[in-house]
Amino acid sequence: QVQLVQSGAEVKKPGSSVKVSCKASGGTFSSYVINWVRQAPGQGLEWMGGIIPIFNKPKFAQKFQGRVTITADQSTSTAYMELSSLRSEDTAVYYCARGGDLSYFYGMDVWGQGTTVTVSS
Amino acid sequence: QSALTQPRSVSGSPGQSVTISCTGTSSDVGGYNYVSWYQQYSGKAPKLMIYDVSQRPSGVPDRFSGSKSGNTASLTISGLQAEDEADYYCCSYAGSHTHVFGGGTKLTVL
Numbered sequence: 106q107v108q109l110v111q112s113g114a115e116v117k118k119p120g121s122s123v124k125v126s127c128k129a130s131g132g133t134f135s136s137y138v139i140n141w142v143r144q145a146p147g148q149g150l151e152w153m154g155g156i157i158p159i160f161n162k163p164k165f166a167q168k169f170q171g172r173v174t175i176t177a178d179q180s181t182s183t184a185y186m187e188l189s190s191l192r193s194e195d196t197a198v199y200y201c202a203r204g205g206d207l208s209y210f211y212g213m214d215v216w217g218q219g220t221t222v223t224v225s226s
Numbered sequence: 227q228s229a230l231t232q233p234r235s236v237s238g239s240p241g242q243s244v245t246i247s248c249t250g251t252s253s254d255v256g257g258y259n260y261v262s263w264y265q266q267y268s269g270k271a272p273k274l275m276i277y278d279v280s281q282r283p284s285g286v287p288d289r290f291s292g293s294k295s296g297n298t299a300s301l302t303i304s305g306l307q308a309e310d311e312a313d314y315y316c317c318s319y320a321g322s323h324t325h326v327f328g329g330g331t332k333l334t335v336l
Binding site (some may be wrong): 140142149150151152155164165166167168200202209210211212213214216217218219 | 227229258260262264266271272273274276277278283315317319322323324325326327328329330
C-alpha cells in the first residue's frame with residue numbers, strides 16, 4: 106500500500122521561498138502522477154501542478170506558472186514543490202496526492218498528510 | 227481555469243438521500259469523463275470517493291454514487307449516516323494535463 110509522507114510545517118517571511126517534500130513508500134513511484142494541491146484556511150482545494158517522475162516534465166495551473174517548481178527524485182522516491190515570492194495569501198496546507206499511472210486524467214487516490222506553510226512577517 | 231461550481235451547503239436527515247452538483251464547462255466536466263469526488267473531514271486530508279464520474283474505489287460504500295450530464299456532475303449519497311457529515315469536493319480533468327476543483331460543499335446530517 107503506497108503511502109506519501111510530507112515534510113514538516115514551515116513558517117516563512119513574505120518574499121521568500123518554501124520547498125515541501127513528499128516521500129513515497131510501499132509502491133511504484135516513477136510512473137504515477139504526483140499532484141500538488143493546496144488549501145488556504147477555511148477555503149477549498151486548489152490544484153497547483155503535477156509531475157510524472159519518469160518523464161520529469163511538470164505541469165502547472167496557469168495561476169502558478171513561473172512561481173512554482175515541481176521536481177522528483179526517482180532514486181529516493183521523493184517529489185518536491187517549491188513556491189517562491191511568498192505572500193500572505195500563500196498561507197495554506199499543501200498536499201501531495203498520487204494520480205494516475207502515466208496519465209494526468211485520473212483522480213487522486215493516495216494523499217500525503219499535508220504540510221502547513223505559514224507566511225508572516 | 228475557473229473553479230467548478232458547487233452549492234456551498236446541503237443537508238439531509240439520516241436515511242435520506244442527498245445530491246451534490248458540480249457545474250463546469252465543456253472544457254472540463256463536459257469534455258471528459260474524468261470527474262472525481264473527495265470527502266474531507268475537518269483537519270484531515272481528502273479521501274477519494276468516486277473517480278471516472280461513477281467508479282467507486284475499493285472500500286467506499288455503495289451508498290455513494292456519481293453521474294454526469296452535460297457540463298454538470300453529481301454525487302449522490304443515499305441512506306445518509308451521521309458519519310457522512312463532511313466537506314465534499316469535485317474535481318475534473320481540464321485538458322493540457324491540468325485539473326480543476328470545485329469550491330466544496332458542506333454536508334450536514336440533521
